[in-house]
Amino acid sequence: MPITTAVFDAYGTLFDVTAAARQAAAEPDFPALADRWAALAAHWRQKQLQYSWLRAVTGAHTDFWQVTQDGLDWSLEAAGLDGDAELRARLLALYWELGAYPEVPGMLARLKEMGLNTAILSNGSPDMLDGAVQSAGVGALLDDVLSVESVGVFKPDSRVYDLVGGRFGCDKDQVLFVSSNGWDAAAAAGYGFVTAWVNRGGEPVDRLPWRPDHILTDLTQIPELAAQA
Amino acid sequence: MPITTAVFDAYGTLFDVTAAARQAAAEPDFPALADRWAALAAHWRQKQLQYSWLRAVTGAHTDFWQVTQDGLDWSLEAAGLDGDAELRARLLALYWELGAYPEVPGMLARLKEMGLNTAILSNGSPDMLDGAVQSAGVGALLDDVLSVESVGVFKPDSRVYDLVGGRFGCDKDQVLFVSSNGWDAAAAAGYGFVTAWVNRGGEPVDRLPWRPDHILTDLTQIPELAAQA
Numbered sequence: 067m068p069i070t071t072a073v074f075d076a077y078g079t080l081f082d083v084t085a086a087a088r089q090a091a092a093e094p095d096f097p098a099l100a101d102r103w104a105a106l107a108a109h110w111r112q113k114q115l116q117y118s119w120l121r122a123v124t125g126a127h128t129d130f131w132q133v134t135q136d137g138l139d140w141s142l143e144a145a146g147l148d149g150d151a152e153l154r155a156r157l158l159a160l161y162w163e164l165g166a167y168p169e170v171p172g173m174l175a176r177l178k179e180m181g182l183n184t185a186i187l188s189n190g191s192p193d194m195l196d197g198a199v200q201s202a203g204v205g206a207l208l209d210d211v212l213s214v215e216s217v218g219v220f221k222p223d224s225r226v227y228d229l230v231g232g233r234f235g236c237d238k239d240q241v242l243f244v245s246s247n248g249w250d251a252a253a254a255a256g257y258g259f260v261t262a263w264v265n266r267g268g269e270p271v272d273r274l275p276w277r278p279d280h281i282l283t284d285l286t287q288i289p290e291l292a293a294q295a
Numbered sequence: 296m297p298i299t300t301a302v303f304d305a306y307g308t309l310f311d312v313t314a315a316a317r318q319a320a321a322e323p324d325f326p327a328l329a330d331r332w333a334a335l336a337a338h339w340r341q342k343q344l345q346y347s348w349l350r351a352v353t354g355a356h357t358d359f360w361q362v363t364q365d366g367l368d369w370s371l372e373a374a375g376l377d378g379d380a381e382l383r384a385r386l387l388a389l390y391w392e393l394g395a396y397p398e399v400p401g402m403l404a405r406l407k408e409m410g411l412n413t414a415i416l417s418n419g420s421p422d423m424l425d426g427a428v429q430s431a432g433v434g435a436l437l438d439d440v441l442s443v444e445s446v447g448v449f450k451p452d453s454r455v456y457d458l459v460g461g462r463f464g465c466d467k468d469q470v471l472f473v474s475s476n477g478w479d480a481a482a483a484a485g486y487g488f489v490t491a492w493v494n495r496g497g498e499p500v501d502r503l504p505w506r507p508d509h510i511l512t513d514l515t516q517i518p519e520l521a522a523q524a
Contacts, residue, residue, distance in 0.1 A: 112341075117503060119348040120478050124451055124485065126504050136502030143499035222353055249349050256353065270372035273365030274346060275355050 067239045069260065069292045072177050073212075073230050075245035076188035079264060080170050080285075081198050083111055086160035096153050102145050109144055110157075113137035115247075118189055118220040127218050129191040134161060162194065166202035169286045174207035176289040183234050185210045187227070187243070189220050209234075222253030230259075242292050244285070251278040260295050262288065296468045298489065298521045301406050302441075302459050304474035305417035308493060309399050309514075310427050312340055315389035325382050331374050338373055342366035344476075347418055347449040356447050358420040363390060391423065395431035398515045403436035405518040412463050414439045416456070416472070418449050438463075451482030459488075471521050473514070480507035489524050491517065 077083045084107040090096050091103035099106070114130075114137035121127055138157060142148045177184050185208060188195055192213045199205045210233055217225045230241055238258030245251045249272055251263035256276035263271075263278035264285060271277065280291055306312045313336040319325050320332035328335070343359075343366035350356055367386060371377045406413050414437060417424055421442045428434045439462055446454045459470055467487030474480045478501055480492035485505035492500075492507035493514060500506065509520055 113502070116345075116348075116478070117501075119345075119352055120451060120482065120503060122352045123348055123449075124453070124482055126485070128504070140499050140502050148499075220352075222349060224353070249345070253349065253353055256355070270369050270377075272346075273342070273369050274349060275357070 067237060069182065069242045069295045070240045071183040071185070071230065071234045071236045072242045072244065072288065072292055073185050073187045073259075075243075075247060075250055076186050076190055076195060076198060077164075078111070079244060079246040080166050080186065080204070081164040081202065082167060083107070083164060085164050086157050089160055090153065090156050093156070096150075096156070098147060098150070099153070102147070106141050106145050106147070109141035110137050113140045122220045122223055125219075127220070129215060130189045130220075131191050131194055133189075134158075134194075162197040163201040164198055166204060167285060169284055170202065171204055171207065173285045173288050174204055177292060178207055180289060180293065182292060183209050183236070185212055185230070185233070187212045187230060189214050191215055221250055222257075224257055227254060227257045227259065242288070242295060244288060248272040248278070249274065252276045255279060262291060296466060298411065298471045298524045299469045300412040300414070300459065300463045300465050301471045301473065301517065301521055302414050302416045302488075304472075304476060304479055305415050305419055305424060305427060306393075307340070308473060308475040309395050309415065309433070310393040310431065311396060312336070312390075312393060314393050315386050318389055319382065319385050322385070325379075325385070327376060327379070328382070331376070335370050335374050335376070338370035339366050342369045351449045351452055354448075356449070358444060359418045359449075360420050360423055362418075363387075363423075391426040392430040393427055395433060396514060398513055399431065400433055400436065402514045402517050403433055406521060407436055409518060409522065411521060412438050412465075414441055414459070414462070416441045416459060418443050420444055450479055451486075453486055456483060456486045456488065471517070471524055473517060477501040477507070478503065481505045484508060491520060 074080050087103040087107035091099040114134055117133045117136055195211050212229045214220055214226050241259045243254040243259035244262045246264040248263055251261045252272050252274040255261040255278050261278040262280040262282055264282050303309050316332040316336035320328040343363055346362045346365050424440045441458045443449055443455050470488045472483040472488035473491045475493040477492055480490045481501050481503040484490040484507050490507040491509040491511055493511050
Protein backbone atom coordinates (compact mmCIF):
# COMPACT_ATOMS: atom_id res chain seq x y z
CA MET A 67 0.00 0.00 0.00
CA PRO A 68 1.34 3.50 -0.74
CA ILE A 69 2.03 5.83 2.18
CA THR A 70 -0.78 8.37 2.57
CA THR A 71 0.05 9.76 5.99
CA ALA A 72 3.32 10.88 7.60
CA VAL A 73 3.20 11.04 11.39
CA PHE A 74 5.92 12.52 13.58
CA ASP A 75 6.84 12.25 17.19
CA ALA A 76 7.41 15.78 18.56
CA TYR A 77 10.00 16.01 21.35
CA GLY A 78 13.43 15.02 20.13
CA THR A 79 12.11 14.32 16.62
CA LEU A 80 10.82 17.65 15.27
CA PHE A 81 11.83 19.75 18.28
CA ASP A 82 15.27 19.76 19.87
CA VAL A 83 14.68 18.91 23.56
CA THR A 84 18.27 19.63 24.56
CA ALA A 85 17.84 23.24 23.39
CA ALA A 86 16.30 24.47 26.66
CA ALA A 87 19.27 23.57 28.87
CA ARG A 88 21.80 24.55 26.19
CA GLN A 89 20.23 27.96 25.72
CA ALA A 90 19.89 28.68 29.46
CA ALA A 91 23.58 27.76 29.85
CA ALA A 92 24.45 30.46 27.31
CA GLU A 93 22.59 33.14 29.27
CA PRO A 94 24.54 35.30 31.77
CA ASP A 95 22.10 34.59 34.62
CA PHE A 96 23.01 30.91 34.99
CA PRO A 97 26.80 30.45 35.22
CA ALA A 98 26.35 27.28 37.31
CA LEU A 99 24.89 25.57 34.25
CA ALA A 100 28.00 26.07 32.10
CA ASP A 101 29.59 22.67 32.80
CA ARG A 102 26.38 20.93 33.86
CA TRP A 103 23.81 21.61 31.13
CA ALA A 104 24.49 18.49 29.06
CA ALA A 105 24.13 16.14 32.05
CA LEU A 106 21.08 18.07 33.22
CA ALA A 107 19.44 17.82 29.79
CA ALA A 108 20.18 14.08 29.60
CA HIS A 109 18.79 13.40 33.11
CA TRP A 110 15.76 15.58 32.45
CA ARG A 111 14.87 13.63 29.30
CA GLN A 112 15.65 10.26 30.94
CA LYS A 113 13.43 10.90 33.98
CA GLN A 114 10.65 12.47 31.90
CA LEU A 115 10.45 9.29 29.82
CA GLN A 116 10.92 6.96 32.79
CA TYR A 117 8.04 8.60 34.65
CA SER A 118 5.83 8.42 31.55
CA TRP A 119 6.44 4.66 31.25
CA LEU A 120 5.96 4.02 34.97
CA ARG A 121 2.69 5.95 34.90
CA ALA A 122 1.57 3.95 31.86
CA VAL A 123 2.34 0.65 33.63
CA THR A 124 0.53 1.65 36.83
CA GLY A 125 -2.41 3.49 35.23
CA ALA A 126 -1.44 6.67 37.11
CA HIS A 127 -1.73 9.04 34.18
CA THR A 128 -1.13 12.74 34.43
CA ASP A 129 -0.36 15.19 31.66
CA PHE A 130 3.09 15.53 30.12
CA TRP A 131 3.62 18.98 31.54
CA GLN A 132 3.53 17.51 35.06
CA VAL A 133 5.93 14.73 34.04
CA THR A 134 8.22 17.30 32.42
CA GLN A 135 8.35 19.32 35.64
CA ASP A 136 8.86 16.15 37.70
CA GLY A 137 11.80 15.09 35.53
CA LEU A 138 13.34 18.55 35.78
CA ASP A 139 12.98 18.65 39.56
CA TRP A 140 14.78 15.32 39.94
CA SER A 141 17.54 16.49 37.57
CA LEU A 142 18.04 19.87 39.24
CA GLU A 143 18.44 18.13 42.59
CA ALA A 144 20.91 15.62 41.11
CA ALA A 145 22.94 18.55 39.74
CA GLY A 146 22.87 20.40 43.08
CA LEU A 147 20.79 23.17 41.52
CA ASP A 148 17.43 22.52 43.16
CA GLY A 149 17.49 25.76 45.14
CA ASP A 150 17.56 27.92 42.02
CA ALA A 151 13.92 28.85 41.41
CA GLU A 152 14.84 31.33 38.69
CA LEU A 153 16.71 28.64 36.75
CA ARG A 154 13.81 26.21 37.09
CA ALA A 155 11.35 28.82 35.79
CA ARG A 156 13.64 29.72 32.88
CA LEU A 157 14.17 26.10 31.80
CA LEU A 158 10.44 25.41 31.90
CA ALA A 159 9.68 28.57 29.92
CA LEU A 160 12.23 27.56 27.27
CA TYR A 161 10.52 24.16 26.95
CA TRP A 162 7.50 25.96 25.46
CA GLU A 163 9.57 27.47 22.68
CA LEU A 164 11.96 24.71 21.60
CA GLY A 165 13.30 25.20 18.10
CA ALA A 166 12.56 22.74 15.30
CA TYR A 167 15.52 21.05 13.63
CA PRO A 168 16.55 23.11 10.57
CA GLU A 169 15.32 20.63 7.94
CA VAL A 170 11.79 20.39 9.42
CA PRO A 171 9.92 23.17 7.53
CA GLY A 172 11.27 22.16 4.10
CA MET A 173 10.62 18.48 4.75
CA LEU A 174 7.02 19.06 5.84
CA ALA A 175 6.39 21.42 2.89
CA ARG A 176 7.59 18.71 0.49
CA LEU A 177 5.26 16.11 2.05
CA LYS A 178 2.31 18.49 1.62
CA GLU A 179 3.29 19.10 -2.04
CA MET A 180 3.24 15.33 -2.48
CA GLY A 181 -0.37 15.30 -1.21
CA LEU A 182 0.31 13.40 2.04
CA ASN A 183 -1.46 13.90 5.33
CA THR A 184 0.96 15.22 7.96
CA ALA A 185 0.55 15.10 11.72
CA ILE A 186 2.26 15.05 15.09
CA LEU A 187 1.53 12.16 17.51
CA SER A 188 3.03 13.03 20.87
CA ASN A 189 3.02 12.43 24.62
CA GLY A 190 2.85 16.22 24.95
CA SER A 191 -0.25 17.94 26.25
CA PRO A 192 -2.24 19.94 23.67
CA ASP A 193 -1.09 23.23 25.23
CA MET A 194 2.60 22.28 25.14
CA LEU A 195 2.36 21.07 21.56
CA ASP A 196 0.53 24.20 20.50
CA GLY A 197 3.35 26.28 21.99
CA ALA A 198 6.08 24.28 20.25
CA VAL A 199 4.30 24.22 16.86
CA GLN A 200 3.69 27.98 16.95
CA SER A 201 7.22 28.70 18.12
CA ALA A 202 8.63 26.64 15.25
CA GLY A 203 6.19 28.19 12.74
CA VAL A 204 5.11 24.84 11.27
CA GLY A 205 1.38 24.90 12.07
CA ALA A 206 0.33 25.49 8.45
CA LEU A 207 2.30 22.42 7.33
CA LEU A 208 0.51 20.00 9.70
CA ASP A 209 -3.00 18.65 9.19
CA ASP A 210 -3.35 17.79 12.86
CA VAL A 211 -1.56 17.58 16.19
CA LEU A 212 -2.61 14.44 18.07
CA SER A 213 -1.95 14.27 21.81
CA VAL A 214 -2.08 11.25 24.10
CA GLU A 215 -4.31 13.32 26.38
CA SER A 216 -7.34 12.20 24.36
CA VAL A 217 -6.72 8.58 25.44
CA GLY A 218 -5.18 9.24 28.87
CA VAL A 219 -2.12 7.02 28.62
CA PHE A 220 1.44 7.53 27.36
CA LYS A 221 3.32 5.85 24.52
CA PRO A 222 3.95 3.09 23.69
CA ASP A 223 0.44 1.94 24.74
CA SER A 224 -1.26 0.89 21.50
CA ARG A 225 -4.25 3.14 22.20
CA VAL A 226 -1.97 6.07 21.38
CA TYR A 227 -1.05 4.70 17.95
CA ASP A 228 -4.76 3.98 17.32
CA LEU A 229 -5.32 7.75 17.18
CA VAL A 230 -3.78 7.93 13.70
CA GLY A 231 -6.22 5.54 12.00
CA GLY A 232 -9.07 7.13 13.91
CA ARG A 233 -8.18 10.59 12.61
CA PHE A 234 -7.15 9.86 9.01
CA GLY A 235 -9.09 6.67 8.21
CA CYS A 236 -5.95 5.01 6.87
CA ASP A 237 -4.62 1.49 7.29
CA LYS A 238 -1.56 0.95 9.48
CA ASP A 239 0.67 0.15 6.50
CA GLN A 240 -0.27 3.45 4.85
CA VAL A 241 1.36 5.33 7.74
CA LEU A 242 5.02 6.35 7.82
CA PHE A 243 5.76 6.95 11.50
CA VAL A 244 8.91 8.89 12.34
CA SER A 245 10.56 9.12 15.76
CA SER A 246 13.99 9.92 17.16
CA ASN A 247 13.18 7.69 20.13
CA GLY A 248 14.30 4.17 19.33
CA TRP A 249 11.71 2.62 21.66
CA ASP A 250 8.90 4.66 20.03
CA ALA A 251 9.95 3.69 16.50
CA ALA A 252 10.27 0.05 17.60
CA ALA A 253 6.88 -0.09 19.28
CA ALA A 254 5.23 1.66 16.31
CA ALA A 255 6.79 -0.97 14.03
CA GLY A 256 5.33 -3.66 16.29
CA TYR A 257 1.98 -1.90 16.02
CA GLY A 258 2.11 -2.16 12.22
CA PHE A 259 3.22 1.26 10.96
CA VAL A 260 6.06 1.66 8.48
CA THR A 261 8.64 3.29 10.72
CA ALA A 262 11.77 5.42 10.51
CA TRP A 263 14.08 5.92 13.49
CA VAL A 264 16.00 9.20 13.35
CA ASN A 265 19.21 8.30 15.14
CA ARG A 266 21.03 11.65 15.34
CA GLY A 267 23.28 10.46 18.17
CA GLY A 268 24.52 7.27 16.53
CA GLU A 269 23.09 5.10 19.32
CA PRO A 270 22.82 1.32 19.15
CA VAL A 271 19.43 0.02 18.04
CA ASP A 272 17.20 -0.90 20.96
CA ARG A 273 16.94 -4.61 21.69
CA LEU A 274 13.16 -4.82 21.71
CA PRO A 275 11.00 -7.44 19.95
CA TRP A 276 10.52 -5.10 16.99
CA ARG A 277 12.91 -3.12 14.78
CA PRO A 278 12.30 0.11 12.85
CA ASP A 279 12.07 -0.37 9.07
CA HIS A 280 14.47 2.50 8.33
CA ILE A 281 17.27 4.19 10.28
CA LEU A 282 18.17 7.78 9.33
CA THR A 283 20.54 10.40 10.68
CA ASP A 284 18.15 13.35 10.18
CA LEU A 285 14.78 14.10 8.57
CA THR A 286 15.84 15.17 5.05
CA GLN A 287 15.17 11.77 3.46
CA ILE A 288 11.61 11.43 4.78
CA PRO A 289 9.83 12.59 1.58
CA GLU A 290 11.92 10.16 -0.48
CA LEU A 291 11.11 7.33 1.94
CA ALA A 292 7.40 8.16 1.86
CA ALA A 293 7.42 8.05 -1.95
CA GLN A 294 9.28 4.71 -2.09
CA ALA A 295 7.58 2.83 0.74
CA MET B 296 -1.24 -3.36 61.98
CA PRO B 297 2.09 -4.93 62.95
CA ILE B 298 4.45 -6.00 60.16
CA THR B 299 4.31 -9.76 59.65
CA THR B 300 6.11 -10.07 56.34
CA ALA B 301 9.32 -8.52 55.01
CA VAL B 302 9.63 -8.61 51.23
CA PHE B 303 12.76 -7.67 49.30
CA ASP B 304 13.47 -6.73 45.75
CA ALA B 305 16.46 -8.77 44.53
CA TYR B 306 18.68 -7.05 41.95
CA GLY B 307 20.29 -3.94 43.39
CA THR B 308 18.61 -4.49 46.76
CA LEU B 309 19.95 -7.81 48.12
CA PHE B 310 22.36 -8.49 45.26
CA ASP B 311 24.92 -6.04 43.91
CA VAL B 312 24.16 -5.75 40.17
CA THR B 313 27.28 -3.70 39.46
CA ALA B 314 29.44 -6.58 40.71
CA ALA B 315 29.45 -8.44 37.38
CA ALA B 316 31.07 -5.64 35.36
CA ARG B 317 33.37 -4.64 38.24
CA GLN B 318 34.63 -8.18 38.72
CA ALA B 319 35.15 -8.80 34.99
CA ALA B 320 37.15 -5.54 34.83
CA ALA B 321 39.48 -6.91 37.51
CA GLU B 322 40.19 -10.06 35.51
CA PRO B 323 43.27 -10.14 33.23
CA ASP B 324 41.26 -11.27 30.18
CA PHE B 325 39.35 -8.02 29.77
CA PRO B 326 41.71 -5.01 29.80
CA ALA B 327 39.31 -3.02 27.57
CA LEU B 328 36.85 -2.94 30.47
CA ALA B 329 39.23 -1.14 32.85
CA ASP B 330 38.01 2.39 32.17
CA ARG B 331 34.59 1.39 30.84
CA TRP B 332 33.07 -0.99 33.38
CA ALA B 333 31.18 1.66 35.39
CA ALA B 334 29.50 3.16 32.31
CA LEU B 335 28.80 -0.33 30.99
CA ALA B 336 27.20 -1.41 34.28
CA ALA B 337 25.06 1.76 34.40
CA HIS B 338 23.86 1.36 30.80
CA TRP B 339 23.22 -2.34 31.30
CA ARG B 340 20.97 -1.67 34.29
CA GLN B 341 19.27 1.30 32.63
CA LYS B 342 18.39 -0.61 29.45
CA GLN B 343 17.40 -3.76 31.37
CA LEU B 344 14.84 -1.70 33.33
CA GLN B 345 13.76 0.37 30.34
CA TYR B 346 13.03 -2.78 28.33
CA SER B 347 11.10 -4.30 31.25
CA TRP B 348 8.85 -1.22 31.48
CA LEU B 349 8.33 -0.99 27.71
CA ARG B 350 7.39 -4.66 27.60
CA ALA B 351 4.96 -4.13 30.48
CA VAL B 352 3.30 -1.18 28.67
CA THR B 353 2.97 -3.08 25.38
CA GLY B 354 2.08 -6.48 26.82
CA ALA B 355 5.14 -8.00 25.12
CA HIS B 356 6.40 -9.98 28.10
CA THR B 357 9.47 -12.16 28.00
CA ASP B 358 11.51 -13.46 30.89
CA PHE B 359 14.07 -11.30 32.70
CA TRP B 360 16.98 -13.34 31.42
CA GLN B 361 16.15 -12.25 27.87
CA VAL B 362 15.80 -8.62 28.97
CA THR B 363 19.12 -8.87 30.84
CA GLN B 364 20.87 -10.11 27.69
CA ASP B 365 19.14 -7.45 25.57
CA GLY B 366 20.30 -4.69 27.92
CA LEU B 367 23.85 -6.05 27.90
CA ASP B 368 23.95 -6.26 24.10
CA TRP B 369 22.90 -2.61 23.75
CA SER B 370 25.49 -1.59 26.35
CA LEU B 371 28.35 -3.58 24.83
CA GLU B 372 27.65 -1.97 21.46
CA ALA B 373 27.51 1.52 23.04
CA ALA B 374 30.90 0.83 24.65
CA GLY B 375 32.41 -0.43 21.37
CA LEU B 376 32.77 -3.92 22.87
CA ASP B 377 30.07 -5.78 20.97
CA GLY B 378 32.54 -7.95 19.08
CA ASP B 379 33.91 -9.52 22.27
CA ALA B 380 31.95 -12.76 22.63
CA GLU B 381 34.14 -13.96 25.50
CA LEU B 382 33.43 -10.79 27.50
CA ARG B 383 29.69 -11.11 26.86
CA ALA B 384 29.68 -14.71 28.05
CA ARG B 385 31.74 -13.86 31.15
CA LEU B 386 29.47 -10.94 32.15
CA LEU B 387 26.37 -13.08 31.75
CA ALA B 388 27.92 -15.92 33.77
CA LEU B 389 28.80 -13.48 36.57
CA TYR B 390 25.18 -12.28 36.66
CA TRP B 391 24.21 -15.73 37.98
CA GLU B 392 26.52 -15.42 40.94
CA LEU B 393 26.19 -11.82 42.11
CA GLY B 394 27.21 -11.33 45.70
CA ALA B 395 24.76 -10.19 48.36
CA TYR B 396 25.53 -6.95 50.19
CA PRO B 397 27.48 -7.77 53.38
CA GLU B 398 24.67 -6.94 55.83
CA VAL B 399 22.14 -9.22 54.10
CA PRO B 400 22.64 -12.57 55.94
CA GLY B 401 22.61 -11.01 59.42
CA MET B 402 19.61 -8.84 58.61
CA LEU B 403 17.57 -11.77 57.28
CA ALA B 404 18.58 -13.95 60.24
CA ARG B 405 17.34 -11.27 62.66
CA LEU B 406 13.99 -11.03 60.84
CA LYS B 407 13.55 -14.79 61.13
CA GLU B 408 14.41 -14.65 64.86
CA MET B 409 11.67 -12.01 65.19
CA GLY B 410 9.20 -14.48 63.65
CA LEU B 411 8.58 -12.60 60.42
CA ASN B 412 7.93 -14.09 57.02
CA THR B 413 10.75 -13.24 54.61
CA ALA B 414 10.65 -13.34 50.82
CA ILE B 415 12.05 -11.99 47.59
CA LEU B 416 9.69 -10.40 45.04
CA SER B 417 11.60 -9.86 41.83
CA ASN B 418 11.45 -9.33 38.08
CA GLY B 419 14.02 -12.12 37.86
CA SER B 420 13.15 -15.47 36.38
CA PRO B 421 12.95 -18.38 38.87
CA ASP B 422 16.22 -19.85 37.50
CA MET B 423 18.13 -16.58 37.83
CA LEU B 424 16.84 -16.00 41.35
CA ASP B 425 17.69 -19.53 42.36
CA GLY B 426 21.25 -18.97 41.15
CA ALA B 427 21.63 -15.70 43.02
CA VAL B 428 20.10 -17.02 46.26
CA GLN B 429 22.32 -20.09 46.23
CA SER B 430 25.41 -18.09 45.36
CA ALA B 431 24.73 -15.72 48.27
CA GLY B 432 23.91 -18.61 50.61
CA VAL B 433 20.70 -17.04 51.92
CA GLY B 434 18.17 -19.67 50.84
CA ALA B 435 17.59 -20.94 54.38
CA LEU B 436 16.73 -17.41 55.55
CA LEU B 437 13.94 -16.90 53.00
CA ASP B 438 10.47 -18.43 53.20
CA ASP B 439 9.87 -17.96 49.50
CA VAL B 440 11.24 -16.46 46.31
CA LEU B 441 8.41 -14.93 44.25
CA SER B 442 9.05 -14.22 40.57
CA VAL B 443 6.99 -12.10 38.19
CA GLU B 444 7.04 -15.08 35.82
CA SER B 445 3.97 -16.49 37.58
CA VAL B 446 1.92 -13.46 36.44
CA GLY B 447 3.72 -12.73 33.15
CA VAL B 448 4.30 -9.00 33.55
CA PHE B 449 7.07 -6.89 35.08
CA LYS B 450 7.01 -4.47 38.00
CA PRO B 451 5.46 -2.08 38.78
CA ASP B 452 2.25 -3.71 37.45
CA SER B 453 0.07 -4.26 40.52
CA ARG B 454 -0.41 -7.95 39.69
CA VAL B 455 3.20 -8.44 40.75
CA TYR B 456 2.65 -6.92 44.19
CA ASP B 457 -0.53 -9.03 44.53
CA LEU B 458 1.72 -12.11 44.74
CA VAL B 459 2.68 -11.25 48.32
CA GLY B 460 -0.84 -11.34 49.77
CA GLY B 461 -1.60 -14.42 47.70
CA ARG B 462 1.38 -16.26 49.17
CA PHE B 463 1.31 -15.14 52.82
CA GLY B 464 -2.37 -14.26 53.34
CA CYS B 465 -1.41 -10.92 54.89
CA ASP B 466 -2.92 -7.47 54.44
CA LYS B 467 -0.98 -4.87 52.48
CA ASP B 468 -0.19 -2.83 55.58
CA GLN B 469 1.36 -5.88 57.26
CA VAL B 470 4.04 -5.97 54.58
CA LEU B 471 7.34 -4.11 54.78
CA PHE B 472 8.55 -3.90 51.18
CA VAL B 473 12.20 -3.03 50.62
CA SER B 474 13.79 -1.94 47.35
CA SER B 475 16.87 -0.03 46.22
CA ASN B 476 14.94 1.06 43.14
CA GLY B 477 13.20 4.34 43.90
CA TRP B 478 10.45 3.67 41.36
CA ASP B 479 9.78 0.19 42.84
CA ALA B 480 9.58 1.52 46.40
CA ALA B 481 7.32 4.36 45.22
CA ALA B 482 4.94 2.11 43.29
CA ALA B 483 4.80 -0.37 46.18
CA ALA B 484 3.89 2.52 48.50
CA GLY B 485 1.12 3.47 46.06
CA TYR B 486 -0.02 -0.16 46.15
CA GLY B 487 -0.38 -0.01 49.93
CA PHE B 488 2.73 -1.68 51.36
CA VAL B 489 4.82 -0.03 54.06
CA THR B 490 7.96 0.71 52.04
CA ALA B 491 11.64 1.39 52.56
CA TRP B 492 13.83 2.76 49.78
CA VAL B 493 17.50 1.78 50.15
CA ASN B 494 19.25 4.74 48.58
CA ARG B 495 22.91 3.66 48.60
CA GLY B 496 23.89 6.16 45.90
CA GLY B 497 22.39 9.24 47.54
CA GLU B 498 20.06 9.86 44.60
CA PRO B 499 17.18 12.35 44.63
CA VAL B 500 13.79 10.83 45.46
CA ASP B 501 11.78 9.99 42.35
CA ARG B 502 9.04 12.47 41.50
CA LEU B 503 6.23 9.95 41.20
CA PRO B 504 2.73 10.24 42.70
CA TRP B 505 3.83 8.16 45.71
CA ARG B 506 6.73 8.38 48.14
CA PRO B 507 8.45 5.60 50.10
CA ASP B 508 7.67 5.66 53.83
CA HIS B 509 11.33 5.30 54.83
CA ILE B 510 14.64 6.13 53.15
CA LEU B 511 17.73 4.21 54.27
CA THR B 512 21.35 4.05 53.17
CA ASP B 513 21.70 0.28 53.59
CA LEU B 514 19.75 -2.70 54.97
CA THR B 515 20.99 -2.80 58.57
CA GLN B 516 18.01 -0.91 60.01
CA ILE B 517 15.35 -3.13 58.42
CA PRO B 518 14.69 -5.31 61.53
CA GLU B 519 14.30 -2.16 63.67
CA LEU B 520 11.90 -0.67 61.11
CA ALA B 521 9.89 -3.89 60.96
CA ALA B 522 9.53 -3.90 64.75
CA GLN B 523 8.48 -0.23 64.89
CA ALA B 524 6.16 -0.01 61.90
